[in-house]
Amino acid sequence: MSYQDFFHSLTPYNFVASKDDDDDDDDEENKDKEKEKEPGYFDKFTPEIMTIVDANQDKKIDFNEYIFFITLLQLPEGEVMRIIEKVNPEERKINKAQFAKYLTKLRKCTALGLKQMSKSFMPDGRKISTDEDHISKTILLHLFNDKEYITIEDFCELKSKLKHALLHYEFYQFDVDEDETISAESFAKSLLSCLNYTQASKYSRRIHSLKLEGRVSFKEYVAFHNLIEKADIIKMKISTYRFLSLGMFRDLCDDFAKLDPYCNQNKVSISDTQIATFFKVLDEDENGALEYDEVVDILEGKKNIGLGKEDKFKREMTEKIDRYIKKFQKYVGWT
Numbered sequence: 214m215s216y217q218d219f220f221h222s223l224t225p226y227n228f229v230a231s232k233d234d235d236d237d238d239d240d241e242e243n244k245d246k247e248k249e250k251e252p253g254y255f256d257k258f259t260p261e262i263m264t265i266v267d268a269n270q271d272k273k274i275d276f277n278e279y280i281f282f283i284t285l286l287q288l289p290e291g292e293v294m295r296i297i298e299k300v301n302p303e304e305r306k307i308n309k310a311q312f313a314k315y316l317t318k319l320r321k322c323t324a325l326g327l328k329q330m331s332k333s334f335m336p337d338g339r340k341i342s343t344d345e346d347h348i349s350k351t352i353l354l355h356l357f358n359d360k361e362y363i364t365i366e367d368f369c370e371l372k373s374k375l376k377h378a379l380l381h382y383e384f385y386q387f388d389v390d391e392d393e394t395i396s397a398e399s400f401a402k403s404l405l406s407c408l409n410y411t412q413a414s415k416y417s418r419r420i421h422s423l424k425l426e427g428r429v430s431f432k433e434y435v436a437f438h439n440l441i442e443k444a445d446i447i448k449m450k451i452s453t454y455r456f457l458s459l460g461m462f463r464d465l466c467d468d469f470a471k472l473d474p475y476c477n478q479n480k481v482s483i484s485d486t487q488i489a490t491f492f493k494v495l496d497e498d499e500n501g502a503l504e505y506d507e508v509v510d511i512l513e514g515k516k517n518i519g520l521g522k523e524d525k526f527k528r529e530m531t532e533k534i535d536r537y538i539k540k541f542q543k544y545v546g547w548t
């Protein structure tokens with residue numbers, strides 16, 4: 214699998230695949246063709262994370278590398294922290310042998326791990342344990358590289374690099390102009406990426422009917438994604454007040470930016486364009502306020518990109534992974 218196919222498989226970019234096509238009904242084949250015409254993202258960028266994921270640096274993601282990437286994305290951060298704290302509470306670090314002991318258990322928490330260990334997926338018991346050994350070895354090799362220990366910070370940094378790389382790729386699937394910005398309309402479309410087809414089509418029509426103005430930079434894009442990841446604070450505010458006015462949402466965004474490490478480090482906050490766009494798209498009854506019903510779909514869907522947390526996301530991710538694994542198994546003659 215090329216880097217391109219690989220990232221494409223991980224960014225749920227289903228509903229806005231084409232930059233200049235208003236038709237939402239592109240099927241897989243059309244999308245592939247369109248993809249080939251576009252200049253490659255990976256001709257322009259080399260995500261740092263790929264030096265870790267593509268261990269043998271052959272510019273291809275093989276099955277083991279793929280498994281590593283997905284596992285890392287899905288490993289529950291809290292659970293990993295808990296294990297490291299338990300193993301070495303003082304220095305908060307863990308070595309390869311110690312981590313290996315927990316890895317199988319950890320992998321069972323991921324959508325992919327669950328799938329692989331389920332009987333329907335690989336019926337042969339002996340094969341499961343061999344593959345699990347092999348996969349564990351590969352994951353440990355990538356994760357530790359040549360290091361004797363990894364710390365909680367190492368793990369979190371790796372994972373955040375991975376998420377950042379995916380967001381960067383996602384951003385560059387839109388028309389990025391010379392200022393390295395995307396249109397407010399593209400930004401609005403990026404909010405739809407985790408909705409189901411019916412929801413996304415509805416919002417997609419709405420986006421086309423609205424007059425959205427302004428541009429969004431990559432840093433602002435990441436900042437907003439970070440906010441949506443903490444969707445609970447938005448939902449809490451709406452549940453408390455029963456609605457969210459533009460001013461209230463702006464306050465919330467400003468408060469968030471003051472606390473978010475990424476926003477602080479990069480001196481970026483959530484822009485007026487983003488606030489106005491989010492508001493315009495979601496305020497379906499156009500009463501100038503966001504009610505709970507108007508935000509819940511987007512907040513639930515979007516915050517889970519790349520994280521195997523919620524059921525709905527898990528299901529979608531599992532289906533996606535299933536397809537790719539099957540393709541892969543055929544490709545490498547694994548079945």
Ligand SMILES: [Ca+2]
Nearest residue numbers: 267271273275
């Ligand atoms: Ca490789």
Ligand SMILES: [Ca+2]
Nearest residue numbers: 496500502503
């Ligand atoms: Ca409303």
